[in-house]
């Protein structure tokens with residue numbers, strides 16, 4: 001038989017039928033539809049002989065025991081956002097089943113091979129992303145905040161978890177799942193426009209962006225729009241406007257895919273007859289290189305001071321959130337590039353803007369790499385999300401090659 005990538009496409013369509021409606025995928029974690037998807041996955045894997053287990057954080061594991069306990073992990077998430085696409089998350093899981101089948105067919109592998117379906121990657125119901133993978137990685141540190149979370153109907157997160165035998169007090173026990181993990185592989189749709197614009201099916205993911213997220217408050221003086229001469233104004237919006245344009249130059253100077261976004265400005269008093277007194281501006285900066293990200297932030301701050309002086313206003317900065325860039329493993333990136341070369345010809349290296357479960361596993365010290373497949377029109381988290389079937393098939397073939405190379409590497413003593 002061997003690997004059958006067309007079967008993966010057929011199974012993805014089956015899952016879409018089973019768990020979607022006219023508005024898209026409805027596999028929101030900790031719901032009946034999500035559970036139906038997990039049951040369906042259980043049935044799919046059964047024929048491979050892999051053993052199923054569910055860990056303390058609700059992650060679903062399928063293990064093909066090898067000659068060694070050291071394990072190569074292939075992972076994804078079957079949960080979706082409401083009205084989501086048919087590929088985000090589940091592509092990696094269903095493609096992983098095909099890899100398991102092929103490995104099982106070849107006989108006992110030299111190292112164990114484990115497929116993991118991470119619980120609640122999207123955080124769609126309670127607003128907390130990467131639930132299962134952060135528990136397994138040991139980085140979940142917000143249990144007290146999680147206890148307070150409710151969904152839109154007022155249901156509490158702890159109660160929703162309890163229905164699936166998950167308890168926040170013991171969720172971190174999932175860490176033991178990574179004890180024997182030697183390497184982690186994840187295939188995902190790109191969810192952006194880069195590969196399509198290059199006319200390429202597949203790409204090697206270099207890592208996930210670091211993020212600096214800040215609230216910048218500009219303080220000026222409200223004054224009458226009619227009686228205040230232009231040179232006597234202390235206009236808070238002028239500072240925000242100058243910075244909104246300056247961050248484009250800052251990102252351009254940084255190069256290498258760096259991005260800066262001013263996602264909103266709220267002005268007060270916000271009436272047509274007054275100069276703006278306060279302008280609250282949101283800034284998001286992302287880059288794969290920690291030093292470049294720090295430079296971009298320093299430049300934005302220095303520019304804001306300059307603009308404040310020019311406009312005779314004041315400026316305050318407040319960090320909302322930040323995360324360091326995560327670079328994937330160099331050896332695995334090399335295997336990924338080879339695998340893509342073998343099935344599709346050219347590979348492109350690109351960073352990931354969105355975070356993924358792979359970032360958590362990489363942070364936990366497990367050598368990790370991700371493989372991207374082209375997204376049409378760069379759309380995701382909508383039912384319009386799509387990828388050409390021939391590209392999906394290439395992605396399954398590349399993931400299988402990547403898994404083979406990684407298994408051989410770990411068997412020879414590579415990996416963690």
Ligand SMILES: [Zn+2]
Pocket residue numbers: 077088089121188
């Ligand atoms: Zn995803």
